[in-house]
Amino acid sequence: xxxxxxxxxxxxxxxxxxxxxxxxxxxxxxxxxxxxxxxxxxxxxxxxxxxxxxxxxxxxxxxxxxxxxxxxxxxxxxxxxxxxxxxxxxxxxxxxxxxxxxxxxxxxxxxxxxxx
Amino acid sequence: xxxxxxxxxxxxxxxxxxxxxxxxxxxxxxxxxxxxxxxxxxxxxxxxxxxxxxxxxxxxxxxxxxxxxxxxxxxxxxxxxxxxxxxxxxxxxxxxxxxxxxxxxxxxxxxxxxxx
DNA sequence: AATTCATTTTAGTTTCATCTAAATTACAGC
DNA sequence: GCTGTAATTTAGATGAAACTAAAATGAATT
Numbered sequence: 001x002x003x004x005x006x007x008x009x010x011x012x013x014x015x016x017x018x019x020x021x022x023x024x025x026x027x028x029x030x031x032x033x034x035x036x037x038x039x040x041x042x043x044x045x046x047x048x049x050x051x052x053x054x055x056x057x058x059x060x061x062x063x064x065x066x067x068x069x070x071x072x073x074x075x076x077x078x079x080x081x082x083x084x085x086x087x088x089x090x091x092x093x094x095x096x097x098x099x100x101x102x103x104x105x106x107x108x109x110x111x112x113x114x115x116x
Numbered sequence: 117x118x119x120x121x122x123x124x125x126x127x128x129x130x131x132x133x134x135x136x137x138x139x140x141x142x143x144x145x146x147x148x149x150x151x152x153x154x155x156x157x158x159x160x161x162x163x164x165x166x167x168x169x170x171x172x173x174x175x176x177x178x179x180x181x182x183x184x185x186x187x188x189x190x191x192x193x194x195x196x197x198x199x200x201x202x203x204x205x206x207x208x209x210x211x212x213x214x215x216x217x218x219x220x221x222x223x224x225x226x227x228x229x230x231x232x
Numbered sequence: 233a234a235t236t237c238a239t240t241t242t243a244g245t246t247t248c249a250t251c252t253a254a255a256t257t258a259c260a261g262c
Numbered sequence: 263g264c265t266g267t268a269a270t271t272t273a274g275a276t277g278a279a280a281c282t283a284a285a286a287t288g289a290a291t292t
Contacts, residue, residue: 010126063268076192
């Protein structure tokens with residue numbers, strides 16, 4: 001583990017990319033399309049950073065370049081990242097479920113005795 | 117593990133501090149004294165960042181404030197950091213030993229046949 | 233209450249990362 | 263060759279992080 005790796009995963013944007021290519025490989029264009037808030041160029045730069053840190057590998061194929069995560073580089077940290085993503089998902093699902101199943105009046109805060 | 121933790125350990129300066137207080141607690145002034153290339157103020161700011169990330173705890177005592185690492189916050193990543201530091205030490209020691217025990221002419225690169 | 237020591241905080245500057253828009257490269261099909 | 267698609271690269275703008283110097287805080291000592 002070197003500095004470059006820690007610096008790479010410190011960026012939310014790069015973690016977002018890393019998560020996309022964690023289990024499957026994806027073309028650069030599809031990665032960029034999954035992030036409508038930035039330009040293709042910006043994504044390409046981050047892909048380069050990830051590649052230089054050894055966190056992704058690139059496979060050129062025809063006009064496309066397919067990226068996928070190189071999990072081994074992260075060692076134990078891979079598990080931490082996965083947990084981080086799972087926890088975030090879990091929180092989202094929980095929030096959605098609470099919202100969907102809620103009936104009746106809005107949840108109350110702890111009750112206080114009315115002032116005289 | 118949240119973003120704040122990853123962001124905190126992405127900084128070499130904060131890692132340097134974290135390493136100092138990894139096994140023992142240290143007064144802020146002593147930490148700053150161990151880093152002659154920056155001011156006390158700068159170190160204090162980084163200590164605050166580490167504290168906000170939950171990576172150190174502070175114990176006031178008289179005029180001093182003693183900081184120590186809160187390793188639990190790092191979970192598995194703690195091991196990765198330790199390995200990182202050990203590896204760096206190992207490399208330094210190896211280099212020092214090579215330098216100290218070297219005798220005779222400087223080490224040669226792989227021999228090539230002389231050109232005719 | 234004034235002084236000293238240890239530390240934090242503030243305000244301003246520099247440095248660095250990230251982004252955009254546009255130019256450029258690379259590859260394939262016509 | 264030219265055209266179109268996929269991606270990278272460049273140059274420049276913007277914002278955040280890290281630093282410094284100086285001022286402010288807090289706790290002990292006189």
